[in-house]
Amino acid sequence: MKDNIAVIGGGMMGMTVALRLSEKGYAVSLYEAADSLGGLASAWQIDGVHWDKFYHVILLSDLYTRKMVKEIGLENETNWVETKTGFYSNGKLYSMSNLIEFFQFPPIHILDKFRLGLTIFAASKMKNWKRLEKIKVEKWLTNWSGRNTFEKIWLPLLKAKLGEHYKETSAAFIWATIQRMYAARKSGLKKEMFGYVSGGYAHILEKLHLHLLSKGIKIYTSHPTQKIQKKENGIEISFSNGKTEKFAQVISTIPSVIATPMICGLEEMEIQKLKKLNYLGVVCTSILLKNQLSPYYVTNITDDAPFTGIIEMAALVDKKYFNGNSLIYLPKYVKATDLFYQKSNEEIEHIFISKLLNMYPQIKKEDILSVKTARAAHVFALPTLGYSGSLTPLKTSLDGLYIVNSSYITHGTLNVNDTVKLAEEAVASFF
Numbered sequence: 286m287k288d289n290i291a292v293i294g295g296g297m298m299g300m301t302v303a304l305r306l307s308e309k310g311y312a313v314s315l316y317e318a319a320d321s322l323g324g325l326a327s328a329w330q331i332d333g334v335h336w337d338k339f340y341h342v343i344l345l346s347d348l349y350t351r352k353m354v355k356e357i358g359l360e361n362e363t364n365w366v367e368t369k370t371g372f373y374s375n376g377k378l379y380s381m382s383n384l385i386e387f388f389q390f391p392p393i394h395i396l397d398k399f400r401l402g403l404t405i406f407a408a409s410k411m412k413n414w415k416r417l418e419k420i421k422v423e424k425w426l427t428n429w430s431g432r433n434t435f436e437k438i439w440l441p442l443l444k445a446k447l448g449e450h451y452k453e454t455s456a457a458f459i460w461a462t463i464q465r466m467y468a469a470r471k472s473g474l475k476k477e478m479f480g481y482v483s484g485g486y487a488h489i490l491e492k493l494h495l496h497l498l499s500k501g502i503k504i505y506t507s508h509p510t511q512k513i514q515k516k517e518n519g520i521e522i523s524f525s526n527g528k529t530e531k532f533a534q535v536i537s538t539i540p541s542v543i544a545t546p547m548i549c550g551l552e553e554m555e556i557q558k559l560k561k562l563n564y565l566g567v568v569c570t571s572i573l574l575k576n577q578l579s580p581y582y583v584t585n586i587t588d589d590a591p592f593t594g595i596i597e598m599a600a601l602v603d604k605k606y607f608n609g610n611s612l613i614y615l616p617k618y619v620k621a622t623d624l625f626y627q628k629s630n631e632e633i634e635h636i637f638i639s640k641l642l643n644m645y646p647q648i649k650k651e652d653i654l655s656v657k658t659a660r661a662a663h664v665f666a667l668p669t670l671g672y673s674g675s676l677t678p679l680k681t682s683l684d685g686l687y688i689v690n691s692s693y694i695t696h697g698t699l700n701v702n703d704t705v706k707l708a709e710e711a712v713a714s715f716f
């Protein structure tokens with residue numbers, strides 16, 4: 286048996302790191318603060334429905350996620366569905382699911398549509414993402430699509446995902462988003478094929494948990510790490526329950542801004558860089574509705590709205606998982622320090638539901654069966670100008686300690702596929 290290694294954080298990153306290390310012969314212990322594994326991918330109950338706390342889909346192009354799903358025996362339980370995308374613009378709902386609908390979309394005129402199409406096509410073909418890190422997303426999109434299309438289409442979409450922080454974000458962000466969505470569409474009519482595993486991420490996590498145990502990985506939930514320090518012949522981790530354990534090597538997969546203050550002995554320059562990462566959080570309200578809102582899995586909103594968009598799970602997932610009802614998600618990406626994030630769940634739900642009922646007059650208050658709000662303070666680090674150059678190495682200055690988390694996904698978006706890929710690449714390069 287090789288060294289004993291601790292992995293901190295039991296999300297998809299930590300679980301993948303732990304699995305690959307154990308396959309290489311290391312003795313692995315996995316520590317998670319919550320009482321179950323899964324992190325952002327975990328599930329919860331809403332009115333008897335057991336589904337993802339935050340919405341998730343798998344794309345046909347998510348080869349790393351699909352490989353993992355196959356390894357845990359769920360390949361045949363993956364369902365692929367042709368989905369549709371909607372746009373809510375000037376108080377009306379439009380389908381934007383194929384090229385014909387794209388050219389019929391009214392808010393911008395035909396020449397602007399060609400430029401918009403060209404922007405998406407160009408981004409899908411570009412390879413040099415590092416060059417795009419040097420230019421702000423607003424400038425790049427305005428150059429390609431024109432000011433009018435930027436204001437009418439891109440700006441609401443950027444604001445939805447980044448709030449006012451779009452101003453600091455590089456063009457690599459939109460490049461990575463377009464690359465991912467483009468890969469999701471088949472050739473020809475560019476239809477979307479989205480996938481989910483029967484039972485959702487709850488099922489994936491349950492199987493993955495068992496798979497890790499079968500590999501001999503020791504899993505400790507309800508074990509928040511509090512301190513990480515160098516000791517003779519290893520690294521000591523202290524947990525909030527008072528326990529301490531020593532390991533030859535430690536890999537932290539939790540957000541850098543949470544991990545950094547816990548680590549004793551990093552170089553000052555490294556601390557400054559790690560602490561400087563600008564994380565966005567998310568507030569996400571799940572609503573169980575009697576009737577389906579629309580045929581669209583995603584509805585992008587170009588009008589003013591308190592939420593980022595609307596994700597309707599029932600447009601993808603068999604309604605039997607929702608007891609015949611529809612499950613929708615209303616997310617808003619904000620910093621945890623933002624006033625909106627500080628609001629109570631009740632206040633947020635009131636704001637979101639009022640707007641939803643106003644946007645969809647066919648839905649009545651009585652149609653809402655249940656409402657529940659989830660939030661996460663550190664979801665992804667803003668890809669600012671020159672982002673990849675501002676990151677510290679995964680192998681830290683503290684001998685035996687590695688930091689591997691989503692902030693190191695430099696030319697991808699936040700998703701499980703890129704998470705699994707990064708975890709596997711990190712294990713392959715250092716162990």
Ligand SMILES: Cc1cc2nc3c(=O)[nH]c(=O)nc-3n(C[C@H](O)[C@H](O)[C@H](O)COP(=O)(O)OP(=O)(O)OC[C@H]3O[C@@H](n4cnc5c(N)ncnc54)[C@H](O)[C@@H]3O)c2cc1C
Nearest residue numbers: 294296297298317318324325326339341342509510700701
């Ligand atoms: C709203 C939303 C929608 C999404 N939609 C999709 C989608 O459609 N498709 C897709 O592929 N991906 C999607 N994702 C992204 C996906 O959920 C993430 O990429 C993935 O789950 C990240 O895994 P992770 O392990 O890096 O991070 P996390 O899941 O954040 O895991 C970190 C873990 O560390 C634990 N932790 C924190 N502090 C400590 C501590 N002190 N000690 C021990 N443990 C600690 C946390 O509890 C957590 O379990 C979505 C995410 C969100 C928020």
